[in-house]
Amino acid sequence: MKIIIHDLNENEFEKIYNLTGIDKNENITLISDNKKIKNCTGCFCCWTKNPGECRIKDGYENLAELYSKAEKIVIITKCYYGSYSPFVKNILDRSIPYLLPFFKIKNREMHHTIRYKNKLYFEVYFYGENISDEEKEIARDMVKANCINLNITDFKISFFESFD
Numbered sequence: 001m002k003i004i005i006h007d008l009n010e011n012e013f014e015k016i017y018n019l020t021g022i023d024k025n026e027n028i029t030l031i032s033d034n035k036k037i038k039n040c041t042g043c044f045c046c047w048t049k050n051p052g053e054c055r056i057k058d059g060y061e062n063l064a065e066l067y068s069k070a071e072k073i074v075i076i077t078k079c080y081y082g083s084y085s086p087f088v089k090n091i092l093d094r095s096i097p098y099l100l101p102f103f104k105i106k107n108r109e110m111h112h113t114i115r116y117k118n119k120l121y122f123e124v125y126f127y128g129e130n131i132s133d134e135e136k137e138i139a140r141d142m143v144k145a146n147c148i149n150l151n152i153t154d155f156k157i158s159f160f161e162s163f164d
Helices: 009-020 063-069 086-093 133-149
Strands: 001-007 030-031 072-078 101-108 109-114 121-127 154-160
Touching: 009 086, 030 063, 086 121, 109 133, 121 133
Parallel strands: 001 030, 001 072, 072 121, 121 154
Antiparallel strands: 101 109
């Protein structure tokens, strides 16, 4: 299964989706902004009371389960100061149930251990006019750190002036 997380409006996404030649029969889960996502509250219920599931019932509570079934996660996001758009950042924050509350040292840094043993491939497409070299460097470092947390060993990062 492939998960596509994006911050584009419906028309913008359809334009990209139709140009990519994606097999319409492929098992794809789209995660887009329905304007109902709530912020992670840091309650840790996803680790203590409802392991693997967020207690906030807004349609985004089962991201960990989705990730556990995925082979590939594709993110299409506007670059905001070297980071994801607010919506995409919120999705990644709400994905914390994918991880366990325990820590281990990876690359001389402390990171969470993973709940699921599947291997994910990660593709991140940043778009935006005049993305500076410094923003690109920050974005690359951030994606690499996200990949360490999610136990992703193979990933791709690309930058574009616009989404199309």
